Amino acid sequence: MIKHIFTLIWNKKKKNFLLFLEIFFAFMIMFAVFAFIISNMRVYYSPLGFDTENIWTASLRIPSSSDSTEVAQMKTLLLQELNTMPEVESASFSGLAFPFSGNTWSTGNNDNGFNFQTCIFFSDEHYAKTAGLDIIEGRWFTEEDKNSKYFPVLITKKFREQCFAGKPVLDSLFILDDDGDFGEFVKIIGVVDHYKYHGEFAEEQLGTFVYTPSTSKDTYVAHIRMKNGVQPDAEEKLNKLIASTTKRADFSIRKLEQRRIQSSQSTWTPMIALMSISGFLIINVALGLFGVLWYNISKRRSEIGLRRTVGATRANISFQFITEIIMVTLIGIFVGLFFAAQFPIMKLFDIENINYYYAMLSSAGVILLLVLICAFYPSRQAAMVNPAMVLHED
Amino acid sequence: MIKLQNVSKIYRTKTIETVALNNINLEIAEGEFLSVMGPSGCGKSTMLNIMGLIDEPSEGSISIGPNTIKDYNGKPIAKFRNENLGFIFQSFHLINDLSVIDNVELPLLYRSGINGKERRAMAEEALTKVGLKNRMKHFPGQLSGGQKQRVAIARAIVGKPSIILADEPTGNLDSVMGNEIMDILLDLNQNDKTTIIMVTHDETMARKTNRLVRLFDGSQVS
Ligand SMILES: Nc1ncnc2c1ncn2[C@@H]1O[C@H](COP(=O)(O)OP(=O)(O)OP(=O)(O)O)[C@@H](O)[C@H]1O
Numbered sequence: 001m002i003k004h005i006f007t008l009i010w011n012k013k014k015k016n017f018l019l020f021l022e023i024f025f026a027f028m029i030m031f032a033v034f035a036f037i038i039s040n041m042r043v044y045y046s047p048l049g050f051d052t053e054n055i056w057t058a059s060l061r062i063p064s065s066s067d068s069t070e071v072a073q074m075k076t077l078l079l080q081e082l083n084t085m086p087e088v089e090s091a092s093f094s095g096l097a098f099p100f101s102g103n104t105w106s107t108g109n110n111d112n113g114f115n116f117q118t119c120i121f122f123s124d125e126h127y128a129k130t131a132g133l134d135i136i137e138g139r140w141f142t143e144e145d146k147n148s149k150y151f152p153v154l155i156t157k158k159f160r161e162q163c164f165a166g167k168p169v170l171d172s173l174f175i176l177d178d179d180g181d182f183g184e185f186v187k188i189i190g191v192v193d194h195y196k197y198h199g200e201f202a203e204e205q206l207g208t209f210v211y212t213p214s215t216s217k218d219t220y221v222a223h224i225r226m227k228n229g230v231q232p233d234a235e236e237k238l239n240k241l242i243a244s245t246t247k248r249a250d251f252s253i254r255k256l257e258q259r260r261i262q263s264s265q266s267t268w269t270p271m272i273a274l275m276s277i278s279g280f281l282i283i284n285v286a287l288g289l290f291g292v293l294w295y296n297i298s299k300r301r302s303e304i305g306l307r308r309t310v311g312a313t314r315a316n317i318s319f320q321f322i323t324e325i326i327m328v329t330l331i332g333i334f335v336g337l338f339f340a341a342q343f344p345i346m347k348l349f350d351i352e353n354i355n356y357y358y359a360m361l362s363s364a365g366v367i368l369l370l371v372l373i374c375a376f377y378p379s380r381q382a383a384m385v386n387p388a389m390v391l392h393e394d
Numbered sequence: 395m396i397k398l399q400n401v402s403k404i405y406r407t408k409t410i411e412t413v414a415l416n417n418i419n420l421e422i423a424e425g426e427f428l429s430v431m432g433p434s435g436c437g438k439s440t441m442l443n444i445m446g447l448i449d450e451p452s453e454g455s456i457s458i459g460p461n462t463i464k465d466y467n468g469k470p471i472a473k474f475r476n477e478n479l480g481f482i483f484q485s486f487h488l489i490n491d492l493s494v495i496d497n498v499e500l501p502l503l504y505r506s507g508i509n510g511k512e513r514r515a516m517a518e519e520a521l522t523k524v525g526l527k528n529r530m531k532h533f534p535g536q537l538s539g540g541q542k543q544r545v546a547i548a549r550a551i552v553g554k555p556s557i558i559l560a561d562e563p564t565g566n567l568d569s570v571m572g573n574e575i576m577d578i579l580l581d582l583n584q585n586d587k588t589t590i591i592m593v594t595h596d597e598t599m600a601r602k603t604n605r606l607v608r609l610f611d612g613s614q615v616s
């Protein structure tokens with residue numbers, strides 16, 4: 001029977017070609033849309049590695065010409081004042097590269113026997129607690145690290161897995177920057193689970209936290225973790241406190257949670273648009289398929305009547321029509337898979353191959369399901385044909 | 395062998411009710427060659443379809459051997475049609491997208507226990523009988539009317555049915571081709587003992603058969 005159906009499809013290749021094309025193009029478009037959505041969603045669902053709720057930031061813009069001692073005094077005072085405020089849970093300072101800031105400082109080299117490129121985050125001893133970082137090996141910075149012979153650093157898990165896989169890393173030294181900005185070697189004192197600081201839809205990069213004491217004039221972005229359920233007037237209070245302590249007015253308090261939402265917006269918008277377009281596409285393909293199948297079956301009523309006459313049961317007829325359409329669909333999908341497979345093979349875009357594989361699977365699945373749904377009713381209808389009636393028709 | 399008892403068939407549309415068959419009682423014996431005649435629209439095709447179990451009577455019953463038919467769409471009837479009945483139509487009803495041999499094999503596809511090789515052999519044998527073995531790979535569109543009808547006969551006999559139902563098998567053919575077809579049917583009846591019921595408009599054809607039934611306005615008149 002399968003061979004018979006195959007013969008039938010082959011003999012009708014011209015008539016089936018349009019259907020094949022429809023399936024093929026639907027598959028390719030769906031594949032592209034799914035690859036885009038899946039790769040974004042996989043990044044989206046990977047952990048951020050830090051908290052955004054109740055975390056406020058204020059960038060103090062300290063000029064590099066300022067006197068270090070004065071800055072140190074001012075920053076110490078500010079931390080003290082912040083910590084005495086009842087609404088504040090903890091406070092810390094970081095460099096300009098912090099979550100959703102859009103700023104990056106990165107370095108890399110291959111002096112260690114491996115090649116790497118890492119983002120650098122200048123952070124003080126309070127940052128891990130304030131940001132809610134997850135330290136999975138070793139420890140975060142303490143004030144004693146000021147006297148360390150080498151620059152103490154923490155690296156992210158991704159960095160550890162990519163460059164130090166299987167080796168112990170705690171207390172090991174490596175060359176972070178070959179310009180010597182951080183001395184000859186830096187010393188790894190811990191590993192941070194995740195730090196997807198560019199945004200929810202930005203693939204996590206390798207990261208290195210470099211210790212910068214809270215008194216340093218190089219870290220002037222204040223991170224303040226507020227307690228749960230702070231009153232609306234807390235922002236005003238905080239604003240006044242920072243202004244009076246620093247004697248500056250050129251800062252503004254921003255909420256990390258809002259930044260998170262804003263930074264994702266630019267990805268959500270095209271993605272939702274694409275999803276609605278692909279929704280329409282699916283409806284269109286379904287309607288087209290349904291029409292084609294319906295038309296095919298109405299054109300073949302006398303064939304159905306004849307088959308019934310020579311002994312086909314209703315089930316035989318439904319089976320034949322569903323199998324025919326499924327075979328044409330599978331051919332379309334296989335040709336589509338061949339083209340889709342070129343994306344991971346030729347590495348056309350900078351996304352992980354696994355996303356393409358998921359996209360292939362899901363678009364093939366969606367199309368098969370669609371075809372099955374669309375073929376079901378017309379095929380049943382075909383089976384219901386009264387043979388005497390249709391053989392009489394012409 | 396086939397017995398029609400008080401069979402009536404009434405077609406109802408919104409505006410009109412047509413009595414296509416009116417209380418027909420008819421029994422066909424094994425090995426008989428029966429012809430059915432009557433003016434157009436008198437119910438000949440309807441009767442043949444009912445005998446062939448592809449249409450249901452509105453009233454009355456059909457028995458095949460000792461069994462009275464109840465469910466016309468069930469699997470047992472499909473199997474019965476497949477194994478015991480062969481159909482030939484005025485307009486051939488070949489599947490244009492299948493080659494001659496594939497058309498002839500069609501009934502065997504719905505029969506269990508026959509493999510592809512056996513199917514092919516049986517189809518070739520049937521085509522040889524109708525003298526078309528050399529046209530096996532052709533498509534219906536490449537054949538003349540007479541050849542098409544011979545393919546249809548091959549398809550009807552490929553499963554070695556005991557009964558052939560032919561609805562004006564020569565209706566679309568000229569007299570030479572018509573006679574060829576008639577000769578094949580006579581041969582099947584005489585040599586293979588196939589029971590044949592044939593609807594025809596041609597008195598000379600009808601005269602060659604064992605028995606003649608005449609219908610008029612859905613009723614049997616002789
Ligand atoms: N599906 C149908 N719906 C309504 N009326 C029908 C249907 N099929 C047949 N009829 C009517 O039933 C009557 C008998 O039709 P049938 O086809 O049996 O005639 P016939 O004797 O075979 O005629 P012909 O010699 O022209 O083939 C006709 O009046 C026809 O119009």
Ligand SMILES: [Mg+2]
Nearest residue numbers: 438439440561
């Ligand atoms: Mg007729």
